[in-house]
Amino acid sequence: MIAQTDVDALAEQVPDGALLALPPDYSFVPMALIRALIRRGVKDLHLLAVPISGLSADLLIGAGCVKTMEAAAVTLGEAGLAPCFTRAVQDGAIRMKDSTCPAIHTALQAAEKGVPFMPLGGVIGSDIVKYRDDWKVVDDPMGQGGGRILLLPAITPDVALVHAPLADAFGNVWVGKRHELFTIAHAARTTLATYEELHDGDLTADPVLSAGTIPAMYIGALAQAREGAKPLGLAGRYVIDMDHIRAYAKEARTQEGFDAYLKREVLGPEAEAAS
């Protein structure tokens, strides 16, 4: 059994300076928890997008919670550039560790397997490699004359965050075919999860749902958060609110605009009263 708590208590479990893994905007991002993290004033985060991010990273960056960002891309998709990310990189306010999608998946798979590194094809000759002194290009270590290959060190996030459609009283979390969330949870030291609905029964014992269930072994704590991915979407439940995202993209083009958004949408009246 895993302690059930609320979103703000969950946010307390993310320490300042943590290496925090975030799902991509299309894959079950716990936005309510992201907002709670900002309210708690988390600092010096190292964000890892798996492998890209959008609104969640942009809010944390705009709110001053982030020190470094590793991603294959940060974007609001059809709504355009992620404004706070773009500004912070151009101003040098955060350090960006540019990567490429499969490199992030691979580095997490290395952590998942408990090996110090894993190879990846391609990438050599990209300037990404030039600026990643933690990556290494070696001659075929099998000695087969296979040419040069890139080795990526494992990435072990301190905390992974996920919002799931279902969880159960045992702490199991159902994410369906979003299998990258399995990988993140396996790779991370712990995973904090919010969820829409409590499933009656053991998800790992269900012959159909078990295929999409992350077992409790990987979950540190849980909190219910209905509509917890909004304004992003949750496949099969609600779609992304593109009007909200477009309005955000416009408003956050200036730090003042972002601050107004933050005050209105994140910090909220009760947070103001408390501060």
Add this chain to the structure above:
Amino acid sequence: MIAQTDVDALAEQVPDGALLALPPDYSFVPMALIRALIRRGVKDLHLLAVPISGLSADLLIGAGCVKTMEAAAVTLGEAGLAPCFTRAVQDGAIRMKDSTCPAIHTALQAAEKGVPFMPLGGVIGSDIVKYRDDWKVVDDPMGQGGGRILLLPAITPDVALVHAPLADAFGNVWVGKRHELFTIAHAARTTLATYEELHDGDLTADPVLSAGTIPAMYIGALAQAREGAKPLGLAGRYVIDMDHIRAYAKEARTQEGFDAYLKREVLGPEAEAAS
């Protein structure tokens, strides 16, 4: 759309000399297809157990279809030693490539990622390594002083075999949480699948079933085979027939006993008539 055929036609698609990947006895083994392979007289197979095998490998070995066997173990579980496997190894009739469970998973993951090798922790100092000249122990290639580590070459099966509870008209195959079957299908050049029931609709589009579905992209051909895993079990449908397995273990202790089993259970009256 993928051609639907019958089990014997499916068996025609496994060439002599193929590197054939088999699921473990507890994970959706296409026994009807194995029997069809024996009837077709397939020869010189290189079997890969993922990562262990039992009845399916033992039948193929006893019937003289196998040249080499790679596995972490071959056993009939509670019914004891796999008799044909044991005899063939002791007699030198097949060449056994001993491995260990995670090494087989890892080598398939290397093929899945299209990389020539993948590292694995542990294992060094095991005599398994001594007899595997395709494996390599190297000093930490990241140059971090991490010590020695084992590198395993990718294994790309020519054909993987699977029996699934469900398939659909598009060629998608549902295996639930038996996720090693995803890995096998991704790693193999092609996968031949039998299934119990045709699902009405697109399994990859179903919000719940998609999490356990191998997409048609990996499937070469399909055939319906009701009760196609028997006498092994199929989780959620039927349990293993332990009486059959125990009787087999006893009968097949001699080659003559095995031949009688083969004639009765595999070659069948119609096969006899045809021969």
Add this chain to the structure above:
Amino acid sequence: MTTGAYSPEEFLIATVTRLLPERGNAAIGAASPIPGAAALLQRELTGGAFRVSLIHGVTNNPFTDGGRELFDAAGQGRIDVFFLGGVQIDGQANLNLVGTGDYPAVDRRFPGSFGSAYMYFTVPRVILFRPEHTRRVFVEKVDFISAPGVSPPDVRRRGGPHALVTELCIMMFDRARARFRLESVHPGRSVEEVRDNTGFDFDLPDRVPTTPEPEPERLDILRARIGREVAGTYPDFAARVLGYRARATG
């Protein structure tokens, strides 16, 4: 806003379709509605022998093993066609998706390299799609190489650039020579216009044909059948370009 009997987008869709093979698997990224529509049109034209995966799609998305499956499948050699673009593209087909100016202190930052640094190596036929044909995009040398156009022989590479489609022309890429060659110029455009707006040197045959106009039967299929297929993934595009409006889904 149609040119003759078709819109500029419809022209580009038809043009891209002609660059696609008769069979194989295409994967389409989230922000690529024109290539996506072109690939789905080719699927119709080939009776399904050409298969299409919209990798972030609600429909036409067969992937079930998380974000890495596309890249794994490409590494296995199962993806035959992919589309890439770039903030900058140079004459060696190097792509920059990261930013302009001196990295890391870029002047203008863009989202990032996505999977380009990998897909460019693993997918045999990568089609570069970048409608804006200006010297701002097509530069002598990119400021940051997200993905290199060619590789030395000691780097395993089965994939790379095949063709470039812009609002002005089609260019084909010769990997051995590491150079583009002008293949055709779109109706109403000229070789001079291409040259004036391209910052890199490229091969120019004696006679440059005009890119064919969309075949009427292809336009019919496009308008009748493709809107519905792309609407789940590119609703705005389906409505605006292909006149398809889906009912709201939850």
Add this chain to the structure above:
Amino acid sequence: MTTGAYSPEEFLIATVTRLLPERGNAAIGAASPIPGAAALLQRELTGGAFRVSLIHGVTNNPFTDGGRELFDAAGQGRIDVFFLGGVQIDGQANLNLVGTGDYPAVDRRFPGSFGSAYMYFTVPRVILFRPEHTRRVFVEKVDFISAPGVSPPDVRRRGGPHALVTELCIMMFDRARARFRLESVHPGRSVEEVRDNTGFDFDLPDRVPTTPEPEPERLDILRARIGREVAGTYPDFAARVLGYRARATG
């Protein structure tokens, strides 16, 4: 067939339970009903702080990511307790699960090494469970090392042998010295009996205590609650040893 008020299996279950920690994750292989029952009993005794996964189990099997998940989880450091056996075990805790005689032309072939060569390195507390205590099993030097008991410092290793439980005794393993030490001898057994039936040298304290008999309250819990838990995975064992008969399930 009980010795006093408990069966030999119940004695071994109670004995193994005392070697388990108060919390953490245990994983149990398919052919290990006594360790499985011991682990499930410890789960009851710790109110669930000690967690148990039956890796091929129909019930009590939380794994959802295929055969590799157990090994990955061990590599991540999430598995704290595992059980191994062996056709042969030697004084350095080397395990042989492959066969006897000169490999590869073995005299007697056994199933194979399973995951031993990996789990022995990654699981901090590996308990060796081998009831048959004879010189055939406990040899000077194994014929084939499936998994080595100790490793040189340049091999990363967090796990290894913790204790050995047989029908005669408990031995603890000292990794620094690479030697077993006799911890206790089971009721009715003697140090001489252990020595006579052990083919390797081991440390012998001046006074060797007797292994405690099963605590009555543990036997009660075992009989009342554990049969049902193991029946899905070890039906024969649940019926024979723990008196539990499940209804047939499809």
